[in-house]
Amino acid sequence: MNVFRRPAWAVVIALCVLAALTSRAAAEDSKPADPAAAESAPVSYAKQVLPIFREHCQGCHQPAMAKGEYVMTRFDALAKGGESGDAAIVPGKPDESNLLAQITPDAGKAEMPKDKPPLSETQVALIRRWIAEGAKDDSLAAGKPAIDAEHPPKYETPPVITALDYSPDGRLLAVSGYHEVLLHDAAKLQAGEESLVRRLVGLSERIESVRFSPDGTKLAVTGGQPGRTGEVQIWNAADAKLDLSLPVTYDTVYGVSWSPDGKLVAFGCADNTIRAIEAATGKQVLFNGAHSDWVLGTTFSTKGTHLITVSRDMTMKLIEVPTQRFVDNLTSITPGALKGGLGAVECHPTKDELLCAGSDGEPKLYKMERDKARQIGDDFNLIRKYAAMPGRVYSARFSRDGTRIAAGSSLDGKGEVWIYDAANAQVIAKNPDQGGGVFAVAFSPDGKLVAAGGFDGSVRLLDPTTGKEVSKAIPAPIAETQPVTK
Template sequence: MRMFCALVFVAPLAAAQPLTARAEEPPKVSYYKDVRPVFQQHCNGCHQPAKPLGGYVMTTHADLLKAGEREKVGVVPGKPAQSYLVEQIKVHNTGKAEMPKGRDPLGAAQIKLITDWIAQGAVDDTPASAKAAAVDASNPPKYSAPPVVTAVAFSPDGAQLAVTGYHEVLIYDTTELKLRSRLIGISERVQSLAFSPDGKKLAAVGGAPGRFGEVQVWRPGDEKLLLSAPVTFDTLYGVSWSPDGKTLAFGCADNTVRAIDAASGKQTLQMGTHSDWVLGTVFSQDGAHLISVGRDMSMKLTEVETQRFVDNVTSITPGALKGGLITVDRRPVKERRVTKVPQDEGGKFIEKVYDEVVVAGADGRPRLYKIHREVKRQIGDDANKIREYEPLPGRVSAVAFNSDGSKFAACSSLDGKGEVRVYDSTSGAKVVCEKVTGPAYAVAWQPDGKRIASAGFDGIVWLHDPATGKLVNSFVALPKK
C-alpha cells in the first residue's frame, strides 16, 4: 500500500513541469483557420483580382507577400513592424484606421491575431486539399461540364441576358446569343441576379457555403466590379433592387433579410424575424416596404425606413403552407393604387400603396397575395391571399412576372425532370413549355414579352414563346475553351 501511495503523489508532480512550459508559449496562429476568414470578411471585397484597390490583392497567401502601388510589402514574414498591412489596420487615437476603407476598424483581437501570425513567420498552413488554382480574369474558370444555372436575368432594354456560372456571371447578347462578357468574382456560387432599373448595373449575390456571403455590383459594359460587399459567413440569396436603384436587398442563411447601399455597401436594413433561411426578396412599388420569403414557410413585410417588421403576409397557422417559400416577385402595375389598412390601435384605417406578389416554393403551388392586410386579423385566416394556381410538379425555384403583370412564368424540378410554365395572372390558364430537358431553377421575361428564358441543372438555357410554349432557341451556358 505504501508503494502505491508514493506513485500517486509523484506522478502529478512529474507531469506539472511540461504543462507549465507549454502554457508560457504563445498560441500558434493558423492562416487557414484564423487569419484567412478575417480577410474574407473584411478585406477581400476591395482587394481581389477583379477589384485590386491600391494594387494589392489579399485573396491568396502568395499575394499577401507582395507590394501594392505604394511599393510597400504587405506582409513581411517574422517582421510585423515592417509589414505595411499591419500599419494599415492599426487603430489611431481618433478611433479610426486606414483599412478597411470606409468601415469600422478591425477589433483588437483580430489585429493581434494578424500581427501574431506575421510575427510567427506568416506560415501558409492551407491544406493541400483546399489549395486550388486561382480563379480570376487572367485564369477564368475551366469547365469539364456545363455549370448548373441558378439564375438568369434580362437587361431592361432586352439586349443582354445574364446567366450564372461557376465563380462568374456570363453575359450574352440576345440577338446572336453570343457570349460577350465574363464577370469573374471571388464567390464560388452565384445564386441570384438582378439588373438595376436603369440597366447600367448588375447585382449578383452568392458566396462560399459556410465561409462567406458576398454582394457584387458590376458594370457589364466594361466588366468593371463596382462593389464587393462581404456579408455574413454563408451564401446569400434572392437579390432585388429598390425602385430608385439606390438600395439592394437580399436574404441570408442566418435567417435575416438585409439591405445595403448599392454604391457604398453600407448596411441600411436588417430584419430578423424569419426562423429559417431567407431565399427571396422584392421591394414594393413605392420602395417603402420589403417583402421577403424563406424556408420557415412565411412571407414577411418590413418597413424599409424604420427596419421594422410589420406583418406576416401569409397565414401563420400551422399547416396553411405545406413547405418553405423559395421565390417571390411583385406584380407590375400601370397605375398606382392605394388601399386602406387597419392600424394596430384604435381601429382606424390608413392608406397604403396597394401591391400584389406571387410566391411559390416547396409545395409547387404558386399563390397570389396582396402585401397589406385590409381586415383585422382572425386566428387561422389567410386573408391576404387572392388566389392559388395549379401546382407544378415538384419544387418551384423561380417565378417572374411579365412587364405588365398580366402573366407570370414559373419553373420547377422533381426526380431529375423539370417544367416551365406560363400562367395568366387573372384566369389562371397555363401554357406548358416544351422540350425542357432537366430540372429548371431559373426563369426571366424578355422586357418586350416575346420570350422567356429559363435554365437549370444541365446548363442549357431555353428560350420559349410564352404564348404557345414552343421552344424558339436554346444554347449551352459553357464558355468555349
C-alpha cells in the same frame, strides 16, 4: 504589441476570440477548442488569417477591384503589396511588413480596413504572429492558381444555373456560373452565335441570385461560400467594373432585389435575417429578423415603401422600409395552412400584388394591403392560386406588362417550365423537357421569350405562347478540348 505581454484579462478575451476563430476547425476535428493549444500551435493562414482577410479586406483588394493596386486573393500578390511599392508581407519580419503597419491602430484608428473600424487587437496580434512565424500558406489552394478576374474559371462541364436575368433593354442576359456571372448578348445567344460579352468574376464561388437595376446600368449579385462567407456584389454592367463587394454573414446570401428607384438593394440571409443596403455606398439601411428560417426571396412594393420576403419558414412577410418594421404575414398564419417553404417572390410590375411560390409547387398571388382585420384561420390576402406544377417551384416571374407568369420547377431530377395567365390563372403553355430541375426563369422584356436555366447548365429560350423551345445554349465557356457531357 505582443499578446503574451497583455494583462491577464486581455489574454482571456484574446483566447476567447481565438477560440471563436478556430472553432470551425475544432468542430471539424470534433474536439473541443483547446485555447492553450491554439496559443502555442503556429498560426494557420487558412484557418485563422484568411477568414479575417475574406471578411475585412478582400472586398476592396481583389482583381475585379484592386484598391491601391493591391490584390489579397492570391498569395503571391498578397505578399508583394500594391502601388506603394512596399512589400506587404516580409516573412519573419512583421515590423517590415506594410500590411501590419496598415492595420495597426494609432490612437484608435487604422489605415485599413479603409473607413471602417480597425481589426481587433487579437486579430492584429494573430496576423503579426503569423508573419513572425514565416507567413506560410497552409491553405488547400496553396500552389494552385486562385480563381479571380485575371484567372477566370475553366469549365469541363456546364455549371448548374441558379440565377438569370434580362437587362431592362433586353440586350443582355446575365447567367450565373461558378465563381462568376456571365453576361451574354441575348440576340446572339438566341441565334446560336458567339455571345459571351463579359465575365464578372468575384469572390463568391456560389452565385445564388442576379438582378439588373431598374435602369440597367448595374447588376446586383448575391452568393458566397456555403457555410463560410456571404457576399453582395454590385457590378457596372457596361464595363464589368466591380463597384461593391460586401461581406454579409457566414453563409451564402439569397434573393436579391432592387428598389424601384434603384437606390436600395435587398437580400435574404441564412441567419434568417432580411437586409437592405444603399447600392451606392453599401451602407445597411434595413435589418429585420422576423423570419425563423432562411430568407430566400425579396421584392419591393411598386412604390418602394415596403419589402416583401419569403422564407423556408413557409411565410411571406411584409416589412416597412423606412422603419425596418415587420408589419404583417401576408400568407396565412393558421398552423398547417401552408405546405413547405417559399423560395420565390416577385411584385407585380404595376400593382401591389405579390407572386410567391415554393415547395408545394403552387404559385400564388397575394395582395399587399389587408383591408379587413385578420381572423384566425383566414388567408384573406390570397387573390388566387395557380395550378400546381410537379415538384418544387424555384423561380416565378411576371412578364414586364404583368399579364403572364412563368415558373420553373424540379422533381426527381426532372424540370418543367409553365406559363400562366396572371389574371385568370389559366395554364397557357408547358415545357416538360428541361433536362433537369429548373432553378431560374425570366421573361425577355418584350415578352416574346422565356429564358430558363437549371441543373443541366443550358439556357433554353422558350416561346411563352406555345412553350416550345426556340433555342438552347450553354452559357459557360466550356474548354473545347474537353468532352461536353449533357
